[in-house]
Amino acid sequence: MKTQFSLSDELMEKINSFARRELSKDEVYAFPVILCDNEIDRDNERFSVEALKTLSELFVGKTGIFDHNPKGENQTARIFDTEIMADNDRKTQSGEPYTALIGKAYMIRTSKNADLIAEIDGGIKKEVSISCSVAKKLCSVCGKDKTQQSCSHVRGRKYAGKLCHVILCEPLDAYEFSFVAIPAQRGAGVTKSMGDSGREFIFSDEEQKIRDALIAKALKHGFLLQPVLPLTELKSLLTLCDTEKLREICDGLTRAEKYRRAATYSHEENLGNKIYKL
Ligand SMILES: [Zn+2]
Numbered sequence: 001m002k003t004q005f006s007l008s009d010e011l012m013e014k015i016n017s018f019a020r021r022e023l024s025k026d027e028v029y030a031f032p033v034i035l036c037d038n039e040i041d042r043d044n045e046r047f048s049v050e051a052l053k054t055l056s057e058l059f060v061g062k063t064g065i066f067d068h069n070p071k072g073e074n075q076t077a078r079i080f081d082t083e084i085m086a087d088n089d090r091k092t093q094s095g096e097p098y099t100a101l102i103g104k105a106y107m108i109r110t111s112k113n114a115d116l117i118a119e120i121d122g123g124i125k126k127e128v129s130i131s132c133s134v135a136k137k138l139c140s141v142c143g144k145d146k147t148q149q150s151c152s153h154v155r156g157r158k159y160a161g162k163l164c165h166v167i168l169c170e171p172l173d174a175y176e177f178s179f180v181a182i183p184a185q186r187g188a189g190v191t192k193s194m195g196d197s198g199r200e201f202i203f204s205d206e207e208q209k210i211r212d213a214l215i216a217k218a219l220k221h222g223f224l225l226q227p228v229l230p231l232t233e234l235k236s237l238l239t240l241c242d243t244e245k246l247r248e249i250c251d252g253l254t255r256a257e258k259y260r261r262a263a264t265y266s267h268e269e270n271l272g273n274k275i276y277k278l
Pocket of ligand 1: 139152
């Protein structure tokens with residue numbers, strides 16, 4: 001897949017639609033980035049090809065940051081164009097032709113970012129992470145939308161020889177992309193739902209409501225089960241889980257609480273009978 005491109009007049013025009021003043025070819029540095037693709041990632045998730053098409057529109061005009069120097073004014077890039085590229089000779093794990101969303105980004109050349117440009121040119125900086133929100137997360141086995149309901153299929157397991165994964169559909173918005181240093185420092189620090197795949201999901205309002213309800217329910221049952229549980233810490237742990245995992249934890253705690261209650265009642269009943277007999 002050839003992602004390199006040369007700066008045509010047409011592309012310069014697109015760049016200049018974002019610039020405050022007319023820029024010349026010599027002033028800008030333009031480069032491609034693979035934003036995302038339809039291959040199943042380390043989180044056992046992938047984008048649908050339709051989702052990549054929607055993202056290709058959403059990403060135009062979005063900025064990219066470089067993690068090692070987020071404060072530098074010139075250390076940002078902007079996507080001025082996008083392109084969907086498919087490689088028919090390369091099949092993904094789910095059997096589709098490999099398809100990627102390529103972002104064409106530009107930066108203004110300055111003496112301050114000369115090193116950075118050299119790093120990009122040299123291929124040292126090539127991993128990017130993106131943030132976006134999607135409306136639907138479909139189970140690859142049964143097609144249920146995991147943001148709305150649970151199913152018995154576990155991602156990462158095989159069913160009839162096929163790897164169960166989650167298909168990310170209907171992107172609602174794309175926020176930004178960032179270069180991550182190699183070796184990737186992902187998951188370090190306080191980055192919230194940043195998975196190994198380097199995608200940070202911002203939840204849709206609807207999914208956030210479902211998540212809030214699940215967290216509240218899990219905390220309530222957790223407390224009834226074990227009143228000495230450190231609830232604040234538990235809550236911050238729960239917010240790190242994806243919605244699917246959150247639902248599993250919530251169901252588990254609800255079930256455990258139900259058993260506890262049943263056991264307590266039968267114990268009290270037995271006690272009552274004994275007292276009665278006395
Ligand atoms: Zn399923």
